[in-house]
Amino acid sequence: MGGKVSLFLVMGFAGIFALFSKNIMDTSTRTVDNYAFYFSKSQAHHIAVSGIHMAMMEININDPKWTTGFSSKPFSGGYLDLSVANLVSGIIRLTSVGKYGNYSDTVVVTAKQRSFAEYGNYYNVFNNVWAATGDTFDGKFHANDWIQCYGDPVFKGVVTTSKGVKLYDKNSHPKFEDGWKLQTNDPVIFDTAAMRIDAYAGGKVFRDTTNNNKITDVKLIFNSDGTVKYSVSIDGKPYTPEVTVPVSDLAPNGLIYIERGNAHIKGTLDGQVTIVASKKGTTGAGRILIDNTIQYSVDPLEHPDLCDDYLGLVAEQQVEIPFDPTRGDFTIHASMLSQSGGLKVTSYGSYPAAYKMKIVGGIIGHKVEATANYAWDPIKKQYYPTNGYSYIHKYDKRFDIQVPPYFPKMRIFSTIAWYEGEVYIPAFY
Amino acid sequence: MGFTTIIDILGATIIGGIVLMNLLNMNQNVVQSESMFGHDKSLQVDVVILATIMDRDFGLLGYCGDYTKMDSTAIIYGDSVSIRFLADTDNNGIFDTLYYFTSDTAALSHTPNPRDRILYRQLNSNPPFVVANNITEFNLKYLDTFSNEQVIPIDLNKIVNYVRIAFKVEDPYAYNEEYTEALWRRLTVTANNLTKK
Numbered sequence: 309m310g311g312k313v314s315l316f317l318v319m320g321f322a323g324i325f326a327l328f329s330k331n332i333m334d335t336s337t338r339t340v341d342n343y344a345f346y347f348s349k350s351q352a353h354h355i356a357v358s359g360i361h362m363a364m365m366e367i368n369i370n371d372p373k374w375t376t377g378f379s380s381k382p383f384s385g386g387y388l389d390l391s392v393a394n395l396v397s398g399i400i401r402l403t404s405v406g407k408y409g410n411y412s413d414t415v416v417v418t419a420k421q422r423s424f425a426e427y428g429n430y431y432n433v434f435n436n437v438w439a440a441t442g443d444t445f446d447g448k449f450h451a452n453d454w455i456q457c458y459g460d461p462v463f464k465g466v467v468t469t470s471k472g473v474k475l476y477d478k479n480s481h482p483k484f485e486d487g488w489k490l491q492t493n494d495p496v497i498f499d500t501a502a503m504r505i506d507a508y509a510g511g512k513v514f515r516d517t518t519n520n521n522k523i524t525d526v527k528l529i530f531n532s533d534g535t536v537k538y539s540v541s542i543d544g545k546p547y548t549p550e551v552t553v554p555v556s557d558l559a560p561n562g563l564i565y566i567e568r569g570n571a572h573i574k575g576t577l578d579g580q581v582t583i584v585a586s587k588k589g590t591t592g593a594g595r596i597l598i599d600n601t602i603q604y605s606v607d608p609l610e611h612p613d614l615c616d617d618y619l620g621l622v623a624e625q626q627v628e629i630p631f632d633p634t635r636g637d638f639t640i641h642a643s644m645l646s647q648s649g650g651l652k653v654t655s656y657g658s659y660p661a662a663y664k665m666k667i668v669g670g671i672i673g674h675k676v677e678a679t680a681n682y683a684w685d686p687i688k689k690q691y692y693p694t695n696g697y698s699y700i701h702k703y704d705k706r707f708d709i710q711v712p713p714y715f716p717k718m719r720i721f722s723t724i725a726w727y728e729g730e731v732y733i734p735a736f737y
Numbered sequence: 738m739g740f741t742t743i744i745d746i747l748g749a750t751i752i753g754g755i756v757l758m759n760l761l762n763m764n765q766n767v768v769q770s771e772s773m774f775g776h777d778k779s780l781q782v783d784v785v786i787l788a789t790i791m792d793r794d795f796g797l798l799g800y801c802g803d804y805t806k807m808d809s810t811a812i813i814y815g816d817s818v819s820i821r822f823l824a825d826t827d828n829n830g831i832f833d834t835l836y837y838f839t840s841d842t843a844a845l846s847h848t849p850n851p852r853d854r855i856l857y858r859q860l861n862s863n864p865p866f867v868v869a870n871n872i873t874e875f876n877l878k879y880l881d882t883f884s885n886e887q888v889i890p891i892d893l894n895k896i897v898n899y900v901r902i903a904f905k906v907e908d909p910y911a912y913n914e915e916y917t918e919a920l921w922r923r924l925t926v927t928a929n930n931l932t933k934k
Contacts, residue, residue: 321760418804487898
């Protein structure tokens with residue numbers, strides 16, 4: 309009798325335990341499901357992010373016009389779909405969908421082919437130049453090289469470098485106010501042929517009209533009333549009589565192209581112009597020489613909303629400040645690109661004193677050029693300029709939105725906006 | 738015969754009692770285990786939901802559908818337990834403001850767990866949304882480009898390149914006061930959109 313009762317008790321408890329056991333197993337299964345969801349969702353996200361990086365690599369390393377995308381590409385245990393859409397010239401949108409198991413995630417990235425004019429400073433090589441204490445670099449800064457820092461230089465804009473940041477010693481603490489990141493090497497190169505075509509299409513081309521491939525020198529003096537006075541010299545012969553015309557009549561699309569020649573410029577610009585000097589194989593050409601102050605009719609720092617003047621100086625050789633010991637302090641409002649050199653101050657050591665060169669815009673070049681001689685002040689314990697010109701540089705923030713007409717663009721696309729979609733709240737039971 | 742029956746009954750009672758004690762003990766263990774498994778599961782669900790929401794929200798830090806509006810700073814205010822930042826959550830080209838903050842422990846004083854608090858997520862001026870009501874730790878750190886920790890409070894004048902997020906949730910109720918817990922930590926959230934365009 310008692311044995312039967314015991315048997316019933318054992319069977320009863322075994323049955324109850326079986327029910328609890330099932331609940332425990334179910335709970336465990338749901339717990340695993342829960343983490344499986346997070347893992348799968350994260351994996352899908354990482355696949356989507358990887359797709360963006362793979363596409364950017366295709367575009368920036370192999371083919372800037374790559375729009376093939378990926379379709380159900382197996383990747384990391386899942387699949388990847390990616391499409392590339394051209395929004396406007398130089399701006400693309402990449403939509404990457406990562407799939408893992410039953411889950412998918414989408415990342416949408418907007419990338420832009422920046423204009424070189426969006427940089428305050430852009431150099432191919434640093435050589436043995438160090439950004440040092442007291443240096444303040446305004447605007448975006450890029451180097452296709454190490455960024456070498458001695459002491460505490462200040463970089464006010466985003467800094468990008470193809471190699472990294474090199475500190476002189478443990479006491480060097482550069483200040484990157486907008487941070488820094490690695491970016492693909494993109495040399496300072498522009499397409500002279502394309503710019504010449506655009507200049508022929510709606511701008512102005514100065515060239516040797518005798519077709520003897522002689523060097524053409526052009527003087528351009530801009531007036532604050534929107535006109536420009538110009539004269540031309542071919543093969544070193546006397547300049548032609550000066551002609552004054554509205555800038556918009558001389559180059560309706562804003563592009564002035566000097567083929568195998570040099571430009572001398574100064575004055576006050578009321579308008580939007582990019583001046584290009586090509587060297588076409590000759591070392592004596594491809595230079596833009598800034599004889600004296602070249603400024604906008606409205607100060608872009610004081611009145612950025614009112615100023616609609618833009619000046620781009622694009623030299624296949626270099627932008628130069630010719631030697632003039634009587635010039636004194638002067639101002640440059642422009643973004644300057646020197647494909648083979650930098651911003652060169654000719655014979656800077658021969659100036660009788662040190663002067664200031666106030667630049668509002670950008671300096672883009674192959675290398676950093678020296679512009680002054682320095683001496684050591686033992687009282688202030690710092691170097692000070694003795695002969696030549698020192699920079700007082702401000703980036704023209706208007707160039708973030710608009711740049712001088714036809715100013716060269718970079719080859720690579722940079723990510724400018726990264727969207728990972730709206731919040732998704734998973735449902736569990 | 739009568740003596741043998743008594744022995745049988747006593748023996749069966751003792752054996753049955755031992756079996757019964759074991760079964761009762763096992764039953765208690767089963768109930769405790771199921772309780773803990775159940776609480777664990779709930780906590781893990783909470784963590785996953787919270788992590789999913791925060792992953793996405795912080796990925797949007799500084800993002801705007803109209804990229805010309807984006808800048809290098811987007812954190813309006815940030816300290817170790819709260820953050821208010823700009824993010825275009827609906828991708829309509831207009832910045833929204835997201836605000837994450839926690840209550841004090843008094844808000845959940847009716848629960849046995851003395852440490853739990855409420856984590857709120859507030860979008861613009863909408864009523865705060867309870868993201869989690871069992872937060873026991875919510876910690877934010879702000880790092881610069883060299884991963885140096887920035888001094889709090891953070892505002893729009895301070896550059897932040899990374900945000901480090903960690904939180905822990907605990908059960909508000911517990912079997913035998915053994916509160917189950919789950920921890921989530923994201924070492925760095927790269928601020929993809931915190932660079933000047």
